[in-house]
Amino acid sequence: MKAEIINPFLESARIVIEQVICISPSTGDLGIKNIEIAKGDIWIQVGMTGQLTGNVVFGLKETVALKIVSAMMGGFVITEMDEMGKSAISELSNMISGNASTILYNQGVNVDITPPKIVSPQEHPLFFSKKALSIPLMMAGIGELDIQVMIS
Numbered sequence: 410m411k412a413e414i415i416n417p418f419l420e421s422a423r424i425v426i427e428q429v430i431c432i433s434p435s436t437g438d439l440g441i442k443n444i445e446i447a448k449g450d451i452w453i454q455v456g457m458t459g460q461l462t463g464n465v466v467f468g469l470k471e472t473v474a475l476k477i478v479s480a481m482m483g484g485f486v487i488t489e490m491d492e493m494g495k496s497a498i499s500e501l502s503n504m505i506s507g508n509a510s511t512i513l514y515n516q517g518v519n520v521d522i523t524p525p526k527i528v529s530p531q532e533h534p535l536f537f538s539k540k541a542l543s544i545p546l547m548m549a550g551i552g553e554l555d556i557q558v559m560i561s
Contacts, residue, residue: 415439415542415558417516418465421508422546422556429501430548437553440475444468444541444557451490453502456475456523461513464559466528466541467502472551474498480551499525 419436426434444452444466451474453467469477471490478494479487481501487494501523510520541557548554 415511415515415544415556417509418505418556418558419544420512422505425504425508426548430477432548432551434546435549437547439544441540442543444539451498452528453499453525454528455502455506455525457520457560459520461520461560465506466557468555468557470552473554476551477501495527499527510522
């Protein structure tokens with residue numbers, strides 16, 4: 410797994426988050442780690458096919474997701490992660506991944522993405538036992554969004 414694969418996702422996440430949530434995220438330390446599951450986490454998987462294959466997974470605490478969805482809804486406070494909230498957070502991951510695939514295409518790497526889906530450790534236990542190239546994005550006043558890249 411090459412570290413430069415994650416750069417288009419970081420660039421895309423910064424752009425999308427600034428446009429949609431009006432916050433400039435900062436990045437944490439890049440590393441290879443096991444995907445860690447904690448109660449109250451939300452995991453959104455986007456598959457990649459083409460010259461790169463694998464998955465990109467966006468992980469965040471439900472409290473962070475609620476703040477992001479509230480910001481996406483123009484500041485309307487969302488207090489529970491219902492179907493509308495899940496759809497909104499999935500769309501954010503779709504926007505980030507789609508933009509990243511465009512960046513990759515402009516670098517000469519042809520990839521397609523699959524629609525985002527919320528995954529759980531109960532439904533996909535083997536998925537959560539893998540190592541991923543991981544980098545956290547910190548959003549002031551909102552929290553952390555982890556980008557986990559499992560692409561070859």
